[in-house]
Amino acid sequence: MCIPCDDIYHASLTVLPLIKNHGSAGSAGSAISREGARYATLCPENAKGEAGMKYRSVFDIIGPVMIGPSSSHTAGAVRIGQLARKLFGQAPEKADFHFFGSFARTYRGHATDVAVLAGVLGLQADDPRIPEAYRLARASGLTFAFHEEAAIPVHPNTVTIRLAAAEAAITVTGISIGGGLVQISRVDGFDLRLTGEAPALLIFHRDAYGAIASVTRLLASAKINISHMEVSRARRGQDALMVIETDQPVNEEIVRLIQSQPHIFKTIKLEV
Amino acid sequence: MFKSIDELVSQATQAGAPISRVMIDSEMEQSGKTERQLREGMAASLEVMKAAARKGLQGVASHSGMTGGDARRLMAYLEKGQALTCGTFVRALACAVATNEVNASMGVICATPTAGSCGVLPGVLLAVQEKLRAPDEALVDALFCAGAIGYVIANNAMISGAAGGCQAEVGAASAMAAAAAVELAGGSPEQCAQAMAIAMKNLLGLACDPLAGLVEVPCIKRNAAGAANALAAAEMALAGVRSHIPPDEVISALYAIGLSMPLALRETAQGGLAATPTGQRWKKLLWQGRDTD
Numbered sequence: 001m002c003i004p005c006d007d008i009y010h011a012s013l014t015v016l017p018l019i020k021n022h023g024s025a026g027s028a029g030s031a032i033s034r035e036g037a038r039y040a041t042l043c044p045e046n047a048k049g050e051a052g053m054k055y056r057s058v059f060d061i062i063g064p065v066m067i068g069p070s071s072s073h074t075a076g077a078v079r080i081g082q083l084a085r086k087l088f089g090q091a092p093e094k095a096d097f098h099f100f101g102s103f104a105r106t107y108r109g110h111a112t113d114v115a116v117l118a119g120v121l122g123l124q125a126d127d128p129r130i131p132e133a134y135r136l137a138r139a140s141g142l143t144f145a146f147h148e149e150a151a152i153p154v155h156p157n158t159v160t161i162r163l164a165a166a167e168a169a170i171t172v173t174g175i176s177i178g179g180g181l182v183q184i185s186r187v188d189g190f191d192l193r194l195t196g197e198a199p200a201l202l203i204f205h206r207d208a209y210g211a212i213a214s215v216t217r218l219l220a221s222a223k224i225n226i227s228h229m230e231v232s233r234a235r236r237g238q239d240a241l242m243v244i245e246t247d248q249p250v251n252e253e254i255v256r257l258i259q260s261q262p263h264i265f266k267t268i269k270l271e272v
Numbered sequence: 273m274f275k276s277i278d279e280l281v282s283q284a285t286q287a288g289a290p291i292s293r294v295m296i297d298s299e300m301e302q303s304g305k306t307e308r309q310l311r312e313g314m315a316a317s318l319e320v321m322k323a324a325a326r327k328g329l330q331g332v333a334s335h336s337g338m339t340g341g342d343a344r345r346l347m348a349y350l351e352k353g354q355a356l357t358c359g360t361f362v363r364a365l366a367c368a369v370a371t372n373e374v375n376a377s378m379g380v381i382c383a384t385p386t387a388g389s390c391g392v393l394p395g396v397l398l399a400v401q402e403k404l405r406a407p408d409e410a411l412v413d414a415l416f417c418a419g420a421i422g423y424v425i426a427n428n429a430m431i432s433g434a435a436g437g438c439q440a441e442v443g444a445a446s447a448m449a450a451a452a453a454v455e456l457a458g459g460s461p462e463q464c465a466q467a468m469a470i471a472m473k474n475l476l477g478l479a480c481d482p483l484a485g486l487v488e489v490p491c492i493k494r495n496a497a498g499a500a501n502a503l504a505a506a507e508m509a510l511a512g513v514r515s516h517i518p519p520d521e522v523i524s525a526l527y528a529i530g531l532s533m534p535l536a537l538r539e540t541a542q543g544g545l546a547a548t549p550t551g552q553r554w555k556k557l558l559w560q561g562r563d564t565d
Binding site: 157178 | 295303320376379381384386387388390415420435484488539540542559
């Protein structure tokens, strides 16, 4: 009821065995399968080779220090909640959590609900107040609800979070890939691959000539190096999202300048 | 940087250095941090591990009330002096169980590589430390060695039960602990790799089938089993026993098995032990009033 059906479909209804078994099935099935095939390339568990080096530090393996009981279902869920809150950029009044796959089946046992809520409240993964997240949320005036979804996601640990306050709202899908590491895989209908471990800019813009160049030119003039960049669009000439991870933090003035460029709708700055 | 166990071992052997050295150098290059910063970070994680083991040995109950107190039982048994095996072995079991009991109580732990498998590595290392009277600095090195092994497993296969079953959690942890114990005991990088391969092979195919989806049954005792298996593999590798299947091929097998494992056995509380009458009874009890499928 809170998330458009379409979004839940895109975020999750991508059954890998379906691609294998029914790849050329009827029109509805193959549309979903095509979506699935595209998602499979985004899914880190299926990405091998160079792009598949998903763990980059020894402290991804020996760590994180965290509140139990599960690195993927508790610590990872805290992290996804935190990132959703950071992307929203303000305190939400309402939060809806849609669990898929293993998250939907086992969230009570792993306290995934408590953890993802704690993340939305801004708590860190090793904060001893995590078990009290329900109480803390109610005390802060946040209304929240959890929904178990039947759709089978590409990655078993998937949650879609919708945060809202007054006029603003954001829908964020995250996956927890193991050992506490996560990726944001979709924001407001756009595919992306964001770990939140480097400073990043999410820039919603019109798919038009010069939009991307205007942003990269500003970053270059401020001596900010781009470490990773991707662009995702709804349709040619329509809305698009560029995600830029940078080596250096981006200051507010640069964000204001980017925001003032033609074709730019909204800029979200994600700090580490 | 290294992408395989083979590369890791050849880099260490060429440098005439242990695996931990290769991991530290690689991390310094990747992160831009100094060796001292990295060592301090790892020493802080070691302190978290020690504190968790200590807390668990005193006896804790899980958040659900289903488990707890077994680490304390094991220590009391050890202190009676009638254990069948040596103190190192029983202490490893006790510390592994203690750490995982703290995890189930929503206490603070260090995931190694995951929270569900957080008891294996500290269980083995704390017990071996006592046996060898090794300083904490040596344990910090052993943790870097374990991290290097886990890094290769995580990047070439998977380390989450939901993606690859318990073999990817306790299995990976046991392989990491086996290699770390060998380095701590003065074994060569090649022996570390052999210990890793032997430990991993023994746990291939292990399902992730926790009761009611809680990281308690069978996870806590699996951590003890993972520690025991790591010690067995370390002893074999130190004795010169070699794995017939090379380490990187074992990791490929882990990945292939993980991909073909049915969803019911990958942390969904639907198959294996979770599906037994007792497992379902617990699910009903703990998920009372909710849809239990």
